[in-house]
């Protein structure tokens with residue numbers, strides 16, 4: 001029998017929660033990632049116990065319980081300040097492509113069958129023994145992202161699964177084997193349903209996908225199947241491969257925003273429901289690229305993060321990075337303009353002309369690679385007619 005032995009399995013909080021619940025299994029991502037030796041984002045637990053029973057047992061043991069989604073069978077149990085989502089086994093009663101009406105079940109096999117991919121239908125008991133009702137362990141080892149049951153039917157139940165198909169392929173797929181053919185065909189023939197998904201759900205999946213270390217094969221599959229154009233009209237994956245390459249070469253961790261920027265669509269903010277800050281970052285990157293701003297100026301005016309993305313997107317689409325571009329950015333980002341308004345007050349007095357003079361001196365200073373000092377800038381100002 002396959003076993004997992006990740007650090008979290010023996011952590012006191014985990015052991016306590018499993019003891020208190022009795023009949024319970026770790027499920028989904030945490031088991032899958034433990035099999036690969038990857039760390040887990042969160043630990044989900046599934047159980048045949050009804051939510052009230054989960055709450056009762058946890059409370060009787062003095063653990064805090066939050067009724068996160070009782071109607072859907074989920075209770076959050078907190079031990080040592082760590083949250084465990086405990087969900088009762090479920091089966092689908094009704095689906096409409098976005099939401100499911102579920103009934104509780106006593107049967108692990110039923111619970112497994114309603115999940116999306118075989119590699120996500122993995123369970124492990126408190127001792128780490130893996131229960132694999134659908135052959136997910138083998139698919140995981142092969143890097144085969146395979147729908148549970150008939151791919152087309154599963155997509156019709158929930159169109160988000162089309163996007164999850166590519167997300168999990170990016171993270172767990174074997175690029176030599178390629179995307180599962182049945183899955184890809186089903187995705188390609190079910191594009192309309194994508195329009196009905198909420199921007200939040202699409203955004204969460206896309207951010208997850210674009211954060212994987214290697215994404216070009218997954219995004220190429222999205223483009224070939226028509227999914228990419230459907231969710232991000234105008235997006236072009238042409239320069240994604242080089243971007244990922246230069247990003248890794250620079251020792252940077254995967255950045256979903258710069259990967260989105262290189263795809264070159266627009267309306268991301270709306271279609272993916274980005275936060276204000278995320279939307280502003282992308283807007284600044286795109287504008288600096290469109291205006292062909294120098295890297296030093298971008299770094300000085302907009303900061304390191306924007307400049308890194310501008311440099312990488314530009315490098316990817318032009319076939320190479322300039323020498324010491326990271327040093328250039330770091331240096332420019334910490335430059336401080338040597339003049340203050342007070343330095344020009346005597347000549348201009350308060351008001352718009354003073355602002356204009358400062359601005360033009362700053363532009364000159366940037367164009368001169370930040371070299372002119374305060375005295376030089378004041379001399380230039382004196383030589384300029386007002």
Ligand code: ATP
Nearest residue numbers: 027028029030041114115116120121158160161208
């Ligand atoms: P991650 O590490 O990215 O969180 P995960 O496998 O935990 O991966 P989640 O989106 O957190 O992914 O979902 C948890 C589990 O719930 C999945 O492993 C899968 O079994 C099931 N699941 C989630 N979303 C769906 C869906 N749309 N359709 C079917 N099953 C789903």
Ligand code: MG
Nearest residue numbers: 028029041042
């Ligand atoms: Mg998860």
